[in-house]
Amino acid sequence: MTSPSSADRIHSATQVERLAAVAALCRAVLLGRAVVTVTASAAGLLIVDRPDRLLMVIGLVVLSTAVEVAVLSRHPHCVRFVGPALAIDALLLGAVLALQAGGAAFFLFAAGGAALAGVLLGTRAWPLWAVDALLGFIAAARILRADDVPSEVSAFVVAFPMATVVTGIVAAWVTQATVRHVDMLVDIIGMAQRSAAASERARLARELHDSVAKTLRGVSFAALALPASLRSGPELAEQLANVVAAGADAAAGEARDLIEGLRLDDADQDFPDCLDRICREWSAVTGTPVRLTAEDVDPTATVRYELSRILREALHNVERHAEAGRVTVDLAHAGAVLRLTVEDDGKGFEVPADLAELRATGHYGLLGIAERARTIGGTATVRSSPGRGVTVEVGVPRPAPVPAHRPA
Structure with missing residues (x-):
């Protein structure tokens, strides 16, 4: 079984960091949508005739956001399941629409949904943005059918559906820029790791050459001369044998010293x-x-x-x-x-x-x-x-x- 190459490890790290970045953007969108939707709904409690529906919207948004953020925090890889995630968000948007059709809470929640789709799909989310805009125009038409709507409010209401599309486009652009930035950072880290590994290999080679290799070279010369010395003079052979033994001990000591030196510095x-x-x-x-x-x-x-x-x-x-x-x-x-x-x-x-x-x-x-x-x-x-x-x-x-x- 072969171990993964450096390129494979860097590619895997890139995928993990991308998922983490996308998950973080999704959490930010969900939290931002919850804050603006709940704030608008809370303000509407002071002016609407039936505050019970707004209270239900607030409860639904708070509960669903808490669950979604908790899941993304513990399991960032869930952003891979784009279809189920967007289907759940569409159901939540339908529930908000049923509870407060045409209200500010619906428009804000729809804009947040378009942003979430932009994060998960990029510009491929345009069909969803079109559906959100269509629902927005239908809700705006329901508001404008009322006789007592001022013209200033009419222009503001009509602009909301298009703001939903703009929000989705901005979210897609921010996500693409973030992913490119993550890829660049992973590449830089990979280059630094490769450079550090090369430097470490060069240093180890220098250490081995300056210590163990030189000692072993001397031992090899003595060992090569040993057979001839056995025939010419036992005393010289004994001296060479002592040199070989001492050199072997010295090389072992230098190797131990090198290993101990490597253990001295913990990079972490x-x-x-x-x-x-x-x-x-x-x-x-x-x-x-x-x-x-x-x-x-x-x-x-x-x-x-x-x-x-x-x-x-x-x-x-x-x-x-x-x-x-x-x-x-x-x-x-x-x-x-x-x-x-x-x-x-x-x-x-x-x-x-x-x-x-x-x-x-x-x-x-x-x-x-x-x-x-x-x-x-x-x-x-x-x-x-x-x-x-x-x-x-x-x-x-x-x-x-x-x-x-x-x-x-």
């Missing part, structure tokens, strides 16, 4: 929370308290990963060399730079002018921190002196803001 977790988790886990193991101060920042996936590894390496350096009583970690913006600072109160050391000289003293972790900072375009600074602890500071340029698009 806020970056300050991720750093807090790293600090708490390290503190629980070593017993050394860590105080973290972090601004609410959201760097790119690559920067998140490298800064997480840098923090862990800095804490491991404290554990191995510092003999510190406390550690302070700070993540903050300093102008156009995102700065991570790790400071301890340990024994410190004399920092050479060139960090490459640290190889002689066994401080490989600081060199690794500097290398990781360079891979993300940043810099690493180490400040220390004997008895005054160590401060490791990494600065990474903040990405330039994307300019807002302005139509020409």
